[in-house]
Amino acid sequence: MTSKTRGNEPPSAVERRPSTYARIKQAIADGRLAPGAPLVETALAEWCEVSRTPIREALTRLEQDGLVTRTDRGLVVRERSPEEVLDIYETRIVLEGTVARTAAARRTPIDLIHLRHAASEMAAVDTADEEAMAAANRAFHRRLWAASHNESLTDLLDRLDFHIARYPRTTLSRPGRWEQALVEHGEIVAAVEERQLQLAEDLAREHFTKARDIRLEILASEIDSSAV
Amino acid sequence: MTSKTRGNEPPSAVERRPSTYARIKQAIADGRLAPGAPLVETALAEWCEVSRTPIREALTRLEQDGLVTRTDRGLVVRERSPEEVLDIYETRIVLEGTVARTAAARRTPIDLIHLRHAASEMAAVDTADEEAMAAANRAFHRRLWAASHNESLTDLLDRLDFHIARYPRTTLSRPGRWEQALVEHGEIVAAVEERQLQLAEDLAREHFTKARDIRLEILASEIDSSAV
DNA sequence: CCTTACGTCGTTGTATACAGGAATGCTATA
DNA sequence: TATAGCATTCCTGTATACAACGACGTAAGG
Structure with missing residues (x-):
């Protein structure tokens, strides 16, 4: 997985990219984004190879899910006691x-x-x-x-x-x-x-x-x- | 997000604006946006006097809440049987x-x-x-x-x-x-x-x-x- | 040496530009 | 008149530009 580095995707390819939301959610699920890890929009945008806009949408949804929360240090993966x-x-x-x-x-x-x-x-x-x-x-x-x-x-x-x-x-x-x-x-x-x-x-x-x-x-x- | 600078805000000039999310949610709550009503971003943007960006964030959250849903006719206020x-x-x-x-x-x-x-x-x-x-x-x-x-x-x-x-x-x-x-x-x-x-x-x-x-x-x- | 003030940088919130796709309606032709 | 094809026009998804705000570091002064 983690097949990044695809900048020139042929339109014929059926490669179905999972939603940015699903990708980040999965990264939280398997621990690549550990609890407490800061979620910086620009960094995630680079990671997912999209602009900040889809990232913001994903983070909004994740925050609504309660998987991510806002602290004084910005948005972080939510930690559970x-x-x-x-x-x-x-x-x-x-x-x-x-x-x-x-x-x-x-x-x-x-x-x-x-x-x-x-x-x-x-x-x-x-x-x-x-x-x-x-x-x-x-x-x-x-x-x-x-x-x-x-x-x-x-x-x-x-x-x-x-x-x-x-x-x-x-x-x-x-x-x-x-x-x-x-x-x-x-x-x-x-x-x-x-x-x-x-x-x-x-x-x-x-x-x-x-x-x-x-x-x-x-x-x-x-x-x-x-x-x- | 919402303004954190409180206390020095005269309630006159700039009316304290609730978040776009809260506004639309309220509109759904009191029926101004009836179940089944289509939610068009540009129309809501004009109504709330903001650009489409905050509207999209609000709609994303509302969709995650389950108050709003995507149909073949676009985003609508969710109807409950x-x-x-x-x-x-x-x-x-x-x-x-x-x-x-x-x-x-x-x-x-x-x-x-x-x-x-x-x-x-x-x-x-x-x-x-x-x-x-x-x-x-x-x-x-x-x-x-x-x-x-x-x-x-x-x-x-x-x-x-x-x-x-x-x-x-x-x-x-x-x-x-x-x-x-x-x-x-x-x-x-x-x-x-x-x-x-x-x-x-x-x-x-x-x-x-x-x-x-x-x-x-x-x-x-x-x-x-x-x-x- | 400690403290404070200022400047720079990073990050977010908002606005806007742009492109693709779907729906609608209009026109022309049979 | 009906239908097919085309154009127009919404609307959304994505990218990018821009401004405000806060954090951090550095430098200067006590």
């Missing part, structure tokens, strides 16, 4: 539980097909490829969101998701967690299929509560190792 | 319940003071001024949000709030609803004070469930009256 990270998990636990309950109430047969497909795709993923694991997991949960047919829920979860996604892979790469997640996904799908509203909600909440607990451990170990 | 409105209420019921529960767990003495102040301000509002009623009500609930000390919750609720706020006043101007809301607010504050987590959550959920029910009636009556 451990408390904030846990708060995001708490919020997500509630919303994912609600999504599961609503999906159990509203799911269509097609939703079930999609859910099962996503679950089996996930089971087939190479467990050495953390990137693919995260993608498959996300795909499954997005299918569950979609099955709730509540767009406002989906919108909010989409927002939350990226705030956590910046801290990648980790909860799923814990030994045994992946297999456990597969089982839990299966249980959630079953509850959704059988229209067990309360059960679906409880299972989803437990599922994400475990993710939060693992995150808490990770945060704790980071504090341990950084404290000197 | 009755189903979507109810879905927003459903989501909000859950989040407000969570906020109340979290506030009961985390509230500080200062939070309580703010809450009681906001409640009494609300009790003192002239019930003929729907605008003031809505503002006081919103101020109270925002205090409750703040007492939860969970910024991600607050962020999401802030987003949701405006999607509903566009349909103004109505649920509180129902006969008797205002007085009932005052009582319910008092109960919520008491539960938060006494750290009754479950009670606070239940009360908040009931409070917003009633708002949703009233909204449902309003939507029903609109359908009745529009059906010819």
Whole structure:
């Protein structure tokens, strides 16, 4: 990736450049733009090989997303304290539980097909490829969101998701967690299929509560190792 | 951005201009820009007496907010179906319940003071001024949000709030609803004070469930009256 | 040596110029 | 009269010019 240095693009080339917004967002996601890093328009413009105008648009959107914030030193990648990270998990636990309950109430047969497909795709993923694991997991949960047919829920979860996604892979790469997640996904799908509203909600909440607990451990170990 | 030089600005010569974003948002809120209305940059630029650049920034933010959307006819004020409105209420019921529960767990003495102040301000509002009623009500609930000390919750609720706020006043101007809301607010504050987590959550959920029910009636009556 | 004042530079906010693309309407011809 | 083709005209996306503001460094004076 990072194929810059293309100044003379042939008009025939089908090369589809991702939006500046997506590019910067991705750079934040994978840590190339670390939390606290200053975002200078001219520098980003040079990086993306566009003028400041699209950069400004992207930064505006990112700021609205809450991924980027204004400090006295200008625009920087937003830093999240451990408390904030846990708060995001708490919020997500509630919303994912609600999504599961609503999906159990509203799911269509097609939703079930999609859910099962996503679950089996996930089971087939190479467990050495953390990137693919995260993608498959996300795909499954997005299918569950979609099955709730509540767009406002989906919108909010989409927002939350990226705030956590910046801290990648980790909860799923814990030994045994992946297999456990597969089982839990299966249980959630079953509850959704059988229209067990309360059960679906409880299972989803437990599922994400475990993710939060693992995150808490990770945060704790980071504090341990950084404290000197 | 907005002017930081305050204090020495005579309010006469240069009227303190709110941000273009706030202006357009307000215009959407009070219906001057009705749902479905096309948003043409040049027209808005003329209206706000600025160039297209700040307009574009505002529209980008509004689009990110979900208040404005891109159709084949360009950018328009987003229209919400009755189903979507109810879905927003459903989501909000859950989040407000969570906020109340979290506030009961985390509230500080200062939070309580703010809450009681906001409640009494609300009790003192002239019930003929729907605008003031809505503002006081919103101020109270925002205090409750703040007492939860969970910024991600607050962020999401802030987003949701405006999607509903566009349909103004109505649920509180129902006969008797205002007085009932005052009582319910008092109960919520008491539960938060006494750290009754479950009670606070239940009360908040009931409070917003009633708002949703009233909204449902309003939507029903609109359908009745529009059906010819 | 410390402090202060001034100048330069960097960065952002705003305005404007320019080009591509889509929609609309007009005209000419069958 | 209907239709096809063309021109005009919006409108948006991008680039660039410009001004204001703040930060930083340097130099001068106490």
